Amino acid sequence: MSFLTTSAAMLLATSATAVAVSLIPVGLAAAPATPGTAAATPGKATEDTAIHPFRTVIPDDALVDLRRRIAMTRWPDKETVTDQSQGVPLATMKELASYWGTDYDWRKAEVKLNAYPQFVTNIDGLDIHFIHVHSPHPNAMPLIVTHGWPGSIVEQLKIIEPLTNPTAHGGRVEDAFDVVIPSMPGYGFSGKPTGTGWGPEHMARAWAELMQRLGYSHYVAQGGDWGAFVVDQMGLQAPAGLLAIHTNMPATVPADVDKALQTGGPAPSGLSAEEQRAYEQLVRTFKQVDYARLMGSRPQTLYGIADSPVGLAAWLLDHNDADGQPAAAVASALNRTTSATGELTRDEILDNITLYWLTNTGVSASRLYWEYKGGFFNAKGVSIPVAVTVFPGEQYQAPRSWTERAYPKLIYYNRVDKGGHFAAWEQPELFAQEIRAAFRPLR
Numbered sequence: 001m002s003f004l005t006t007s008a009a010m011l012l013a014t015s016a017t018a019v020a021v022s023l024i025p026v027g028l029a030a031a032p033a034t035p036g037t038a039a040a041t042p043g044k045a046t047e048d049t050a051i052h053p054f055r056t057v058i059p060d061d062a063l064v065d066l067r068r069r070i071a072m073t074r075w076p077d078k079e080t081v082t083d084q085s086q087g088v089p090l091a092t093m094k095e096l097a098s099y100w101g102t103d104y105d106w107r108k109a110e111v112k113l114n115a116y117p118q119f120v121t122n123i124d125g126l127d128i129h130f131i132h133v134h135s136p137h138p139n140a141m142p143l144i145v146t147h148g149w150p151g152s153i154v155e156q157l158k159i160i161e162p163l164t165n166p167t168a169h170g171g172r173v174e175d176a177f178d179v180v181i182p183s184m185p186g187y188g189f190s191g192k193p194t195g196t197g198w199g200p201e202h203m204a205r206a207w208a209e210l211m212q213r214l215g216y217s218h219y220v221a222q223g224g225d226w227g228a229f230v231v232d233q234m235g236l237q238a239p240a241g242l243l244a245i246h247t248n249m250p251a252t253v254p255a256d257v258d259k260a261l262q263t264g265g266p267a268p269s270g271l272s273a274e275e276q277r278a279y280e281q282l283v284r285t286f287k288q289v290d291y292a293r294l295m296g297s298r299p300q301t302l303y304g305i306a307d308s309p310v311g312l313a314a315w316l317l318d319h320n321d322a323d324g325q326p327a328a329a330v331a332s333a334l335n336r337t338t339s340a341t342g343e344l345t346r347d348e349i350l351d352n353i354t355l356y357w358l359t360n361t362g363v364s365a366s367r368l369y370w371e372y373k374g375g376f377f378n379a380k381g382v383s384i385p386v387a388v389t390v391f392p393g394e395q396y397q398a399p400r401s402w403t404e405r406a407y408p409k410l411i412y413y414n415r416v417d418k419g420g421h422f423a424a425w426e427q428p429e430l431f432a433q434e435i436r437a438a439f440r441p442l443r
Contacts, residue, residue, distance in 0.1 A: 051213065054118040054129060054189065056110050058358055063106055066309055066357060070101035073310045088314045088326055096334060097310050100350055106358070109351040112157055120189070121213060123206045126198070129189035130182035131156075132214065135164040137176035141439060142216040144180040144207055145424075148225020148249075149365055150316035152188045154352040155425040156181045158342060162432030169429060174443055175436040182210060184226065186364035188355055193364070199371035200226065204233035208242065217241055220439050224248040224423055226368060235382035244385035244411060246438045248423045248431075249394060251377050252402035253282065258378040261286060274399040281322065281396035282377060288320040295369035305362035312362045313353045321421040322393045329393060329426045342428045379406035387412035387438030391427075393420020412438040 079086040162169040163177040183190040185198040223231040228249040305312040321327035333344035386407035419427035
């Protein structure tokens with residue numbers, strides 16, 4: 001199946017070298033107010049619908065200021081418990097801050113980002129930053145992947161090579177993807193909305209526009225965390241060209257179960273053992289999302305995460321997964337300096353946190369929780385083809401029974417034995433294998 005329009009295919013066949021060369025002079029332009037450089041300044045509303053090259057270039061003085069602020073941190077007292085029930089422990093934060101303020105090197109993160117073609121285009125008055133990598137293999141399937149909170153495009157960097165060049169990672173030529181990874185509005189180098197209305201529904205429409213603008217006549221979409229909300233909305237909107245979606249945080253909870261969860265009532269009768277386990281996992285999860293409730297009600301109150309790097313880091317670290325809060329995969333990564341098999345490392349965690357700091361997106365990213373007024377894990381009514389991978393470290397393990405009812409055109413369902421809420425970040429090779437298998441029926 002060919003996924004490009006004829007005109008777009010001709011353009012891409014002649015543009016790869018030009019894009020690679022054009023990134024360098026763009027990076028020499030005067031630095032905009034938001035760190036990074038681009039032909040269009042991120043956040044500036046224009047009517048320009050062109051696609052401009054972008055290069056990540058952070059001024060030295062921004063990095064000097066970051067280290068100064070870390071060194072000047074005013075620390076609170078130590079927690080009064082011996083576990084993490086009061087939040088990220090003081091010793092953990094002091095150890096991380098010591099490394100962040102002295103030995104951590106953001107320039108290595110820049111090299112990783114700039115190894116991939118980055119662009120910016122204006123959609124509905126907001127500049128959208130994205131990575132776009134073409135597969136070296138013909139007839140690759142176009143795939144748009146959406147990150148979540150407290151993540152960014154940093155989450156997906158490790159899956160680009162396995163997806164675009166599968167033959168180098170145990171896959172087949174026919175498994176290849178062209179990969180598009182946008183930064184959500186208010187995150188990273190995308191523009192920050194100056195008005196309301198940029199929730200998952202709007203993002204879903206924008207992503208369809210982006211894929212059309214890139215010349216793809218057919219494509220698939222993937223998401224986890226907030227990205228799962230976006231792809232569910234894409235599935236509901238069913239734009240022309242969208243073949244299917246894949247989610248690693250499926251919204252499958254039936255209406256009666258969701259009502260019981262929201263009201264604190266007992267679980268509905270008749271649940272299978274697998275369904276009862278999922279219900280209990282959801283009860284636990286909803287007890288661990290105070291951060292979401294605050295961002296959903298008072299995001300502007302979070303001035304501290306715009307003023308203190310350590311405050312921002314602690315806020316971003318205190319996210320939950322199936323094993324508790326902070327997320328086990330993230331907590332363990334703080335003590336891991338290298339990984340030969342793709343697990344999260346301390347530098348990767350700091351790459352993500354530092355991106356938030358340098359772009360001053362702690363508060364603007366938080367507003368997404370305020371924007372969204374729907375349910376979280378409840379079935380949404382998606383009727384297009386859907387693929388689901390259930391990771392054991394996710395906030396709940398979606399039963400197949402619920403998944404089949406929530407997604408009546410389920411084309412793939414698999415439970416894997418490792419990985420969690422940040423699946424692409426934690427287990428990139430396994431995640432890539434799942435994406436290949438999930439969309440194989442559409443080849």
